[in-house]
Amino acid sequence: MSEAEFTAAMPEPEFSATGVRIERWPRSLTTAGQVLVEGGRLALLTSYGRVIDSAPVQAVRVGKPWFAGGGDSAVATVNGTRYRLTLSGARQDLGDGALTGRLLEVLRKAGGGPG
Numbered sequence: 001m002s003e004a005e006f007t008a009a010m011p012e013p014e015f016s017a018t019g020v021r022i023e024r025w026p027r028s029l030t031t032a033g034q035v036l037v038e039g040g041r042l043a044l045l046t047s048y049g050r051v052i053d054s055a056p057v058q059a060v061r062v063g064k065p066w067f068a069g070g071g072d073s074a075v076a077t078v079n080g081t082r083y084r085l086t087l088s089g090a091r092q093d094l095g096d097g098a099l100t101g102r103l104l105e106v107l108r109k110a111g112g113g114p115g
Contacts, residue, residue, distance in 0.1 A: 013038035015106040017099060019085035022052060035085060037106050042076070044083060057110040064100070074100050087095040 003079040008075040015037040022044055032047040044052040065084065072088035078107045089100045 002061070004109065014110060015103055015113055017087055017103070021084075021088075023084040024081060025084070029083075035103065037103075037110060039080055040110060042078065042107065044076075044085075046050060053083070055079050057086070060107065062104060062107050064104075074103060 005075045011048065012090050013036055018032070020035050021031050022029045022035075029052055030046045030096045032049075033052070034043075034045040034049075036043045036045060037057065040057055041054055042062075046052060052068045059079070059107040062074055064071075065073050065075045066088070072086055074085045074087070076083045076085055085103075
């Protein structure tokens with residue numbers, strides 16, 4: 001199978017957002033990272049594609065923060081570590097709150113519940 005056939009045969013990820021600020025309190029890990037939900041796993045990646053953390057969606061807790069964070073933020077607990085995800089720079093065609101809502105919806109459908 002050629003590389004083009006392999007790439008064409010690969011399914012689209014359930015959710016993908018780039019340009020995501022990923023923080024692990026009290027510091028920022030990346031300001032242009034990626035959140036990817038694919039094959040039943042959530043992965044947080046740096047802007048260079050290095051994996052920050054990854055886990056099956058059933059083991060991930062995610063929800064909207066109770067503190068001031070706006071509609072563009074989510075808090076994800078992955079492998080016991082809490083991350084703040086700011087999706088405001090991720091996609092211009094969707095509103096900030098819509099993109100965060102889409103992430104929450106995809107994780108609920110994939111088996112991960114709200115945080």
